[in-house]
Amino acid sequence: MYCTLTPDEIEAVARKRTAAARLGYAVSLAYLRHPGRVREVGEQPNDVMLAFLADQVDASASDLAVYDQRPQTRREHIGQIIARFGYQAFTRSLVRELVHWLTPSAGEDPRAEPLAISLIEELRRRRILVPARRTVELIVRHAIQRAENVRISALTGDLHPDHHDTLRALIAPPESGEVSTLSWxxxxxxxxxxxxxxxxxxxxxxxxxxxxxxxxxxxxxxxxxxxxxxxxxxxxxxxxxxxxxxxxxxxxxxxxxxxxxxxxxxxxxxxxxxxxxxxxxxxxxxxxxxxxxxxxxxxxxxxxxxxxxxxxxxxxxxxxxxxxxxxxxxxxxxxxxxxxxxxxxxxxxxKYSDLIGKYQTARQFAPLIIKVFSFKGAASAASLLRAVDVLRIMYNTNKRSLPDNPPTGFIRKVWRPFVFSAPGEINRRAYELCVYFELRDRLRAGDVWVEGSRQRRNFDDRLIPKATFEILRTEGSLPIAAAADAETYLAERQQQIEEAMATVAARAEAGTLPDAVIQGGTLSITPIKDETPEAATAMSRLVYGQLPQIKIPDLLTEVNAWTGFAECFTHYRSGRPAEDQKALFAAVLADGVNLSVSRMAAATHNLSARQIAWAHDWHLREETYSSALACLVDMHRELPLAKLWGDGVTSSSDGQFFRAGGRGEASADINAKYGRTPGLKFYTHISDQFSPFHSTVITATESEAPFVLDGLLRHQSGVAIEEHHVDTGGATDHVFALCYLLGFRFAPRLRNFKDRKLYLLPGMKPPAIMTPFIGGTIKVGHIVDNWREILRLATSIKAGTTTASAILKSLSAYPRQNGLAIALRELGRLERTLFALEWMRSLELRKRTSASLARGEARNALARGVFFNQLGEMRDRSYEHQIHKASGLNLLVAAIILWNTKYLEASVTDLRKNGVAIPNDIIKHIAPLGWAHVGLTGDYLWNMNPPFSPDRLRPLRKNDLRDAA
Structure with a gap:
């Protein structure tokens, strides 16, 4: 792009008499465009760049040496280019203007490197020659300082002296007690x-x-x-x-x-x-x-x-x-x-009778919420909000009876027999409990919200403004993959479903569905079996047997030498990388192996708990962990062995349960699926190349489905996923719909698939053999009426205005009459029907899904082995500390996978050199998830200067199994 000359530029070049002059002029022109400066005397351009330019101006690459012998001609050409094409030299007068231009960006992200890149790109756009590095750094530094001053002014300009006194009191030494007010x-x-x-x-x-x-x-x-x-x-x-x-x-x-x-x-x-x-x-x-x-x-x-x-x-x-x-x-x-x-x-x-019997339990806490918070809501929640106001007045005046004719329009059918216990009478206890539970449900749904809350704000405020959406839609620049209008979408899906259903019916009648049979209105699908060859198991032992034994600190420092991921853990305020990398690695390792800072200090020589805690508090954040993980994932996906495992375009996600213990037990939830022990789940996305590119924390009782898209959209790596697989817990109709809208192919492995019903568009008639599987007709009116809001919602998620998990949790909690929730459900049913028909006829899809999910389960085994301290229990209460543990564990797992892959490549190469035949079809079954050779326990000794360079690996062990092989 930077070396492609425009017609105007070619015309200017053609005026030069000699081939050397034409090439020299073109090279100077390309340098001024990018990198945006004058080429130094004797500086040799990239060979590919030079050949490309020479071809455009009818010259030879060797002509540049002739051109460089005449400095006077070179200076004249640069002057001509600057005058003709509007370039200008950088002057001191531009410093102030550029500082002001860069200040808003510095206010959003104060990191120096992205700001410098943004500044240089702006200089190139304006055709201003890029100044010396010191000048760029000066502008960036002043912009960061100015942005800081702007932020401080914005938060202090409206404060009064009384505010200053109150704020200072927050951090004043306590007169009595042990902590300050802010600490409390x-x-x-x-x-x-x-x-x-x-x-x-x-x-x-x-x-x-x-x-x-x-x-x-x-x-x-x-x-x-x-x-x-x-x-x-x-x-x-x-x-x-x-x-x-x-x-x-x-x-x-x-x-x-x-x-x-x-x-x-x-x-x-x-x-x-x-x-x-x-x-x-x-x-x-x-x-x-x-x-x-x-x-x-x-x-x-x-x-x-x-x-x-x-x-x-x-x-x-x-x-x-x-x-x-x-x-x-x-x-x-x-x-x-x-x-x-x-x-x-x-x-x-x-259960409702028993619930009313527990009225006194709810009475201990629910009135506090009613008294302290002011609730607002949509028109559909008006009756409920009036009922909340009635209870607030009751509680504030200590009345024990309801007023005459309290609001009852919000009371659902299931509550009515208990609230209206006798004609003309209202059971006060049942009424209050009904208000509490209905308020909870409407808060979840988003049609009731609380001012001052981030999680429970107005649903519409989470989406991009309607005016902005309409501009994007009119310009045709929506960042989503959906059809522009509902009619086009429905017509496409009708044709695809009709063709797919006809194919499935014909194959079913002929008995040629792969590993599937439809007989007597029942579908039977043969389960997918593990296809790992026995030779792969033996070869895996042979290949792994050559891997060097390594302690986990050495593994981390070696991987850092390859990737430089430690640079991603920037200081919270200054944006600079950690100066004490030993303390940083100790803090990361403490998170990854589930060890407290004090215990890590005891196991680490020459590091105090204070040093590790300082690194942990100032450098370890969710965003820095994500950035560091991206470094590992991006290197791993470029390795030749990783490309044998997959193309890097498919992935799966799964939740891994960890028990809660100690202080963490009080804030954890119990999910009967995992027994009666409280805990939480680490929800992780892994690519078909075994790269765990995203991880988050969810409660044990939460559905996994809302978090599927978060991992696909919010990771920082270069992984570009096209198809995603989950188990039943991650699949809902809403996820099917959003995956289509956001351009992902969703392929879950659904439990009891034979009992899942298909949905058709109005007027469609299924073949007789498919009739037993039809569950109903799609309500296309909801899709058509809400198509713009559907696109606006998807655009908001894609643009990062809101997260998919927040939206999906609200939509799944919406009352049935909500049009957007119904429309998205109907859209999801249509996408699920198309997927189900493909599942019936495609053995390859079933195998691909099963293999993808197996990778995630195998990765979980490695994670369980790494997260071994404190009995493998989560003992942190706060979400921030929990996400640090999940991120640290995932980073550690990714580091082990990357290290294993590099050394597995070396081991395979060595074995092949020594005459052992290892075909690629066998290698692709050898996963980089082994950890028997990695020392995870004992004292942690940090050598920050690895004895082996990034280009030279540790020597392999000599494997006794080679002769047997």
Missing amino acids: LKAAPKSASAKSLKAVLDRLIVVRAIGLPASLRQNISTSALDSLAGEGLRITVQNLRRLAVPRLWAVLSAACLRLEEQLTDLALDMFDKLLGRSFRRAEQQSSDKASQLLMDIIRPLQSLKDFCREALTARLQTGDLNGMLDTANWDEIESATSAIETALGDGKPD
């Missing part, structure tokens, strides 16, 4: 209980009482606010006291604004969890009652069964029951009937 605010409890909720709300009230102006949030961007707030919440109070004014006021103001959001979301999370816990206990109590009821009535029922059988037999044989009735044991029948009446009582057990 940051130490909010995380476990869900009525006591913890009250403690969180007490802190929230203190933050609100500071009375910061509402204008502060509008004065500064979210990223800039997050940066200053992170500093205020990360730095110790002692270091905060050393900050100079006005920076101190800005940092404390940002910290308070962020604390208000965090405490708001934490309180609402607890409200959600506590109500969910009450509901689960009511369900369990109802289930226990039902089980006990069955045990109580089974013997009486047997007596009545015998009596009824005798009566039926007598009627059939004689037609006369008198004899049988005279001989019946009426005392036993009376006893059995009484026992059944007693056991049944007022009726069968009901």
